[in-house]
Amino acid sequence: NRKGPPMIQAVTTPQQQAEYRRRIAGKPYFESVLGTHLALFGAHPASGWMFYLLPGTAVLELRGGSGALCGGLPDDEDTREELQGFLRFLHVDCLRCEHPLPAAYANTWQSGKPLTLWTLPQGHALPPPKPPAGKWGLTLDTAPSMLPISRLVFAESDAEADEFYSTACTALAHGYGTCRALLYNGKPVCTVGCYEQSTREAYMAAGVTAPEWRGRGLAGWLIASLANELAAEKDVCFLCLPHLREFYQRLGFVQNGMIQQYTTDWNIK
Incomplete structure (x- = not known):
């Protein structure tokens, strides 16, 4: 032994x-x-x-x-x-x-499919896309209510929405992040946030656009705007699925490796 x-x-x-x-x-x-x-x-x-x-x-x-x-x-x-x-x-x-x-x-x-790791180094900036705020009656909220944000991010799962809401609110309350949202008639239709960060790095996550608002450039502008804001002080990083790689390449992010994903089923082992 x-x-x-x-x-x-x-x-x-x-x-x-x-x-x-x-x-x-x-x-x-x-x-x-x-x-x-x-x-x-x-x-x-x-x-x-x-x-x-x-x-x-x-x-x-x-x-x-x-x-x-x-x-x-x-x-x-x-x-x-x-x-x-x-x-x-x-x-x-x-x-x-x-x-x-x-x-x-x-x-x-x-x-499983590996996740692509992207970065925007501290002091760098992405070319900002044309801002959509003001178009289609949209307004930018730099401190939105997290309950409707959680329902936008996890529209198909109340349990995941509740978990995200609790974790994100805790992070925001302790100064670990920030959230951005584009609102239409007071309701978020596009969001991205930073809910985890260290003294050197900020991790961006939960970038989502409501299905009926996709294809208008909302996410590209919101993501690039927040990334540029965060990169003034820290490296910025995030993960994405393989089918989104071209989107983030077009925005100007730099690929910085892969994160591996694995699953198992203990019931059949």
Whole structure:
């Protein structure tokens, strides 16, 4: 039997939190997103967020059945068995990873479509598209109510909308982000926000346009405007699905790698 401290350590002490932040420092997406979540929820186990130090240089963030894995794992049997057993016990079936999982995990985890990582470096600016505010009766709101925003972002899932609303409101209340929306008759029809950031990086997310308002350039203008605003002080990054790559290339963002996605079904393993 293996002796010594556990390979997977829950982040509970100030020293462990400092090590967690050290491991994600300088990692695009992970530094801002995991760092914000640790700051907001690390001291509140009842929040549902969980944070762990793993063997090697890796960290793990979990919430519900989803996880984010940043850093390098040793490719040995002990590490693999302990991590697989841990994830199975918690029924984590979705992982977002900085690096591809070692080949030995392939029997359990299926690779999905990777997400493209985009960036706008600090001090740079995108060519601003023609502003739509004022056209079609639209107005720009720089601090919109988050309840209707959550319903726009997750129009097909009340549970996801409620979860987004709670997390976004917590981030905004603690100074971790900002939201922008274009309103029509007081109702948001296009939005984008920043709900996670570090001292060096701002992560943009939840860029959505209502279906009946698409094709008018609303999202391009709103995204570029907020990115330019944030890039005056920090690097800006975000993720997108493969079918949106051309859209963000046209706006002028620079591709900065890929984030891997994996799923599993423990019921058939």
